Amino acid sequence: MSETFTKTMARNIFYGGSLFFILVFLGLIFHTTRVLPERDHRENITPQVVLGKKLWEDNNCIGCHTLMGEGAYFAPELANVYQRLGESKDAIISFIKYRPAEGVPGRRSMPQFNLSDEELDALAEFLKWTSEINDGDWPPNIQG
Amino acid sequence: MKFSSQAVAKPYFIAAIGLFTLQIVFGLTLGLQYVLGDFLFPEIPFNVARMVHTNLLIIWVLFGFMGASYYLVPEESDVELYSPKLALWLFWIFLSASVLTVIGYLAVPYATLAEITGNDILPTMGREFLEQPTLTKIGIVVVVLGFLFNLGMTILKGRKTVITMVLMIGLVGLAVMFLFSFYNPENLVLDKIFWWWVVHLWVEGVWELILGAIMAFVLIKITGIDREVIEKWLYMIIAMALITGILGTGHHYFWIGTPDYWQVLGSIFSALEPIPFFMMTLFAFSMINKRRRDHPNKVAALWAMGTGVMAFLGAGVWGFMHTLAPVNYYTHGTQITAAHGHMAFYGAYAMIVMTMISYAMPNMRGRVANSAKAQSWEVWGFWLMTISMVLITLFLTAAGVLQVWLQRYTDMPQSFMVVQDQLAIFYWLRFAAGVGFLAGVGTYIASFFIKGEAVGLANAAR
Amino acid sequence: MQPDKAITTHASRQLPGDLAMWLFIGAELTAFALLFMVYASSRALHPEVFAQGQSQLNSQIGLLNTMALLSSSYFVVNAVASVKAARRHWAIGHLLVAIGFGLAYVVLKSIEYYQSFSAGYGLTTNVFYQYYFLLTGFHYLHVILGLILLTWVTPKVAANDYTVGNTSGLESVASYWHMVDVLWLVLFPLVYLLH
Numbered sequence: 001m002s003e004t005f006t007k008t009m010a011r012n013i014f015y016g017g018s019l020f021f022i023l024v025f026l027g028l029i030f031h032t033t034r035v036l037p038e039r040d041h042r043e044n045i046t047p048q049v050v051l052g053k054k055l056w057e058d059n060n061c062i063g064c065h066t067l068m069g070e071g072a073y074f075a076p077e078l079a080n081v082y083q084r085l086g087e088s089k090d091a092i093i094s095f096i097k098y099r100p101a102e103g104v105p106g107r108r109s110m111p112q113f114n115l116s117d118e119e120l121d122a123l124a125e126f127l128k129w130t131s132e133i134n135d136g137d138w139p140p141n142i143q144g
Numbered sequence: 145m146k147f148s149s150q151a152v153a154k155p156y157f158i159a160a161i162g163l164f165t166l167q168i169v170f171g172l173t174l175g176l177q178y179v180l181g182d183f184l185f186p187e188i189p190f191n192v193a194r195m196v197h198t199n200l201l202i203i204w205v206l207f208g209f210m211g212a213s214y215y216l217v218p219e220e221s222d223v224e225l226y227s228p229k230l231a232l233w234l235f236w237i238f239l240s241a242s243v244l245t246v247i248g249y250l251a252v253p254y255a256t257l258a259e260i261t262g263n264d265i266l267p268t269m270g271r272e273f274l275e276q277p278t279l280t281k282i283g284i285v286v287v288v289l290g291f292l293f294n295l296g297m298t299i300l301k302g303r304k305t306v307i308t309m310v311l312m313i314g315l316v317g318l319a320v321m322f323l324f325s326f327y328n329p330e331n332l333v334l335d336k337i338f339w340w341w342v343v344h345l346w347v348e349g350v351w352e353l354i355l356g357a358i359m360a361f362v363l364i365k366i367t368g369i370d371r372e373v374i375e376k377w378l379y380m381i382i383a384m385a386l387i388t389g390i391l392g393t394g395h396h397y398f399w400i401g402t403p404d405y406w407q408v409l410g411s412i413f414s415a416l417e418p419i420p421f422f423m424m425t426l427f428a429f430s431m432i433n434k435r436r437r438d439h440p441n442k443v444a445a446l447w448a449m450g451t452g453v454m455a456f457l458g459a460g461v462w463g464f465m466h467t468l469a470p471v472n473y474y475t476h477g478t479q480i481t482a483a484h485g486h487m488a489f490y491g492a493y494a495m496i497v498m499t500m501i502s503y504a505m506p507n508m509r510g511r512v513a514n515s516a517k518a519q520s521w522e523v524w525g526f527w528l529m530t531i532s533m534v535l536i537t538l539f540l541t542a543a544g545v546l547q548v549w550l551q552r553y554t555d556m557p558q559s560f561m562v563v564q565d566q567l568a569i570f571y572w573l574r575f576a577a578g579v580g581f582l583a584g585v586g587t588y589i590a591s592f593f594i595k596g597e598a599v600g601l602a603n604a605a606r
Numbered sequence: 607m608q609p610d611k612a613i614t615t616h617a618s619r620q621l622p623g624d625l626a627m628w629l630f631i632g633a634e635l636t637a638f639a640l641l642f643m644v645y646a647s648s649r650a651l652h653p654e655v656f657a658q659g660q661s662q663l664n665s666q667i668g669l670l671n672t673m674a675l676l677s678s679s680y681f682v683v684n685a686v687a688s689v690k691a692a693r694r695h696w697a698i699g700h701l702l703v704a705i706g707f708g709l710a711y712v713v714l715k716s717i718e719y720y721q722s723f724s725a726g727y728g729l730t731t732n733v734f735y736q737y738y739f740l741l742t743g744f745h746y747l748h749v750i751l752g753l754i755l756l757t758w759v760t761p762k763v764a765a766n767d768y769t770v771g772n773t774s775g776l777e778s779v780a781s782y783w784h785m786v787d788v789l790w791l792v793l794f795p796l797v798y799l800l801h
Contacts, residue, residue, distance in 0.1 A: 004623075004624050004625065004774045005376060005624060005625035005626055006376070006624055006626065006774070007306075007372060007375055007376040007379065008775075009624035009626040009627055009774075009775065009778060010375075010376040010379035010380050010383065010626040011306075011379050013379070013380070013383045013626050013627065013629075013630045014379045014380075014382055014383035014386070016751075017383050017386070017387045017630060018383065018386040018387065018390070020747070020751055021386060021387050021390045021391055022386075022390055024390075024391065024744075024747060025390045025391055025393065028391075028405075028406075028409070029337070031403075031729060032337070032397075032402055032403055032406075033334070033337075035403055035728075035729075035730050036333060036334070036401070036402070036403075038730075039333070039401050039402075039403070040331060040332075040333040040334075040401050042331055045330060045331060049330075050330045053330060053332060053335075054267060056270065057258075057263075057267060057269055057270025057271060057328075058254070058255045058258045058259075058263065058269065058270055059254060059255050059270070060191045060192075060195065060254040060269075060270050060275060061191075061270070062191075062270065062271060062272045063189075063190065063191020063192065063194050063195050063254075063272075063275070064189075064190050064191045064194075066477040067332075068336070068399055068400050068401070068477075069399055069400075069476040069477030070272060070336065070400070070477060071272055071477070072190070072191065072194050072272070073477060073478060073479060073481065073482055074177070074178070074190045074191075074194070075190075075560070076559075076560035076561070077477065077560070101186065102185075102186060103181075103182045103185040103186055104181070104182065105182055106180065106181060106182055107181040107182060108177070108181030108182075108190070108561070108564075109181065109182065109185065111185075111186055111189050112186075113255070130332055133332070133333060133400075133401040134401060135399045135400060135401045136398060136399050136404060136407065136473075138398070138399035138473060138476065139399075139476075139552070140473060140474060140552045140553075141552060141557045142557075143551050143552070143557045143558065143559050143560060144551075144560060376626070379626075380626055380629055383630070384629070384633060387630075387633060388633070403729070403730050404730070404733075404736060405729055405730070405736050405740055408641070408644055408736070408737070408740060409740070411640075411644070412637055412640040412641060412644065413637065415640060416633060416636060416637060419633065
């Protein structure tokens with residue numbers, strides 16, 4: 001009997017194999033969402049944190065920064081910025097607040113977003129909450 | 145070209161090439177901003193230019209996929225397209241939506257754009273690659289649904305082949321996964337988990353089906369190899385793509401607050417992700433080696449082989465390089481990621497679209513293949529772009545290795561900006577390679593305008 | 607159908623069943639091999655956690671399961687041989703027994719899982735249980751997939767879809783089932799016995 005490589009078998013493996021792995025994946029995702037509260041500390045998501053995330057998105061911060069390593073690689077990682085700036089919300093706030101509108105000659109500079117004090121506080125709260133997520137001890141050191 | 149309705153692919157391809165060129169121009173802008181930090185500041189800050197760069201990429205590749213499908217499906221199904229008129233309408237809707245969105249990005253601050261497009265009602269904006277206003281996202285869904293309807297009706301009334309089935313599964317998957325872009329929970333971790341369902345399950349999932357189907361179609365056409373052989377290869381490649389790629393999503397769940405077991409699963413399955421790309425390379429080369437006829441369109445075969453090799457290198461090798469959790473712990477979110485992203489996207493998706501354009505465009509212009517002179521210009525464009533992309537990848541990799549070392553690995557880690565300054569030499573080299581890439585794009589576009597004696601239907605004999 | 611020259615000549619060492627299935631089996635074996643390696647290296651890093659976890663496992667059930675899978679594989683071998691000898695009824699009987707042993711495995715393993723869950727162990731308990739549940743759970747799902755395949759081919763045998771000289775589909779499923787068995791033969795000593 002000679003070997004075979006049939007289209008039917010290839011097709012069955014495509015459909016069967018894919019379905020199998022889709023189900024495994026969905027099962028694991030389900031499990032993940034079940035155990036997630038222990039790691040994301042969602043009980044600390046205050047209305048301020050929610051507003052902070054909204055501001056993070058509305059100003060496209062991810063277009064320069066990374067947050068837990070995801071985003072653009074033009075500006076520093078921010079998942080641990082709270083710790084990097086000495087666990088100080090004020091330090092985060094004043095950094096954002098006093099960006100020169102016209103930038104720094106020859107250097108990269110963060111734009112001036114003209115946020116209100118309430119918004120600045122919310123953004124800092126969001127970054128603080130993010131820094132407390134259990135993310136497998138990433139980044140490796142304080143520099144991000 | 146068997147059916148006149150296939151010609152609706154032409155405007156899609158032209159738009160794809162136009163937007164591609166614009167993407168590269170913005171890429172060069174970004175490259176310059178990496179070394180001259182205040183370049184175009186504050187008019188076009190980095191985040192805006194980057195958003196234009198990445199969104200244009202997604203949009204032009206979608207234009208390419210749509211054009212490829214409109215060309216391929218009628219020919220495979222052996223009937224005219226269900227509604228060429230709908231295809232043209234959708235083209236203009238999609239193009240205007242894309243152009244308006246890009247103008248919106250450039251004309252007003254992003255926060256203003258978010259406000260005037262109703263991001264407060266259904267917030268979906270401001271996440272990487274999904275920066276489009278919610279209205280644009282809805283527009284994309286409408287266009288894609290119309291597109292799928294048009295293709296579906298064509299397939300239903302015609303012949304059903306493996307290629308059209310695989311293509312349709314890929315395109316429906318593309319549409320379904322995109323729906324997750326409307327899900328933006330307040331919890332950042334959940335947001336990230338499902339954000340990857342769009343991003344990863346697109347490029348390392350359903351898009352590979354689309355890639356495979358287009359590749360199979362072009363190979364059947366230019367090699368004359370038996371459909372039966374091509375189809376079983378196609379099935380095995382896409383089977384491997386999904387078997388490895390779905391759990392491979394785990395390599396994005398290492399450091400975003402998800403449980404530790406993803407580090408194990410993500411590492412193992414994404415370590416296997418090069419397999420389908422390797423098979424794709426073998427597939428393209430062995431089919432072309434065993435070709436039953438010498439198709440006069442040589443450059444289309446070059447694109448097909450190039451797609452295989454570059455997708456394997458970019459997605460396979462460069463992906464594997466930093467996919468194991470212990471390695472990724474140090475390389476995550478550095479220039480290594482950027483290096484991989486550039487070569488993988490170019491090798492897999494930019495090149496497959498150009499493979500299809502290279503094959504289909506001459507047919508739509510009433511010839512089997514372009515003149516030898518035009519083809520040689522296209523070959524130059526191919527090599528200029530491809531070599532430049534290899535260089536871009538190598539320079540970014542070098543920058544990334546140094547960045548990881550200085551910022552993450554040594555006992556005396558230095559701060560992000562201090563490290564960036566030390567990488568300047570590699571960024572300059574990357575910029576130079578980028579200029580080379582733009583020259584390649586120019587050469588490629590020029591090839592469409594080169595005259596000379598095209599290979600007509602009459603003299604296309606074996 | 608036109609046979610693919612390159613592929614048929616490469617596989618001239620006579621694999622039973624379909625080459626497509628062997629590609630799949632190859633991918634699965636690689637995934638499991640990597641899992642075993644990661645398990646072993648993690649064990650070397652956390653010897654106490656693993657020793658403590660392993661001592662809690664029920665190796666009696668593990669041994670029973672080993673016998674169940676081995677017997678099942680044996681009956682599948684007989685089933686294929688029976689089809690090749692044109693003894694269809696005999697083949698169906700063997701397949702049914704093989705499925706029975708497979709189901710026994712699933713039941714026993716489920717009992718074992720139930721005991722672990724009741725004792726409060728789960729995927730995120732500690733590094734040992736993470737690997738224990740990943741390895742055995744992933745294998746458990748493969749047993750179920752294998753059983754679905756066996757259940758799918760049995761009526762096809764009954765309908766005379768496989769004839770002497772045309773057993774490739776059946777052999778492919780049988781090969782897959784043997785793979786599931788072989789994986790357990792590595793997994794069982796690795797996780798249960800090797801202290």
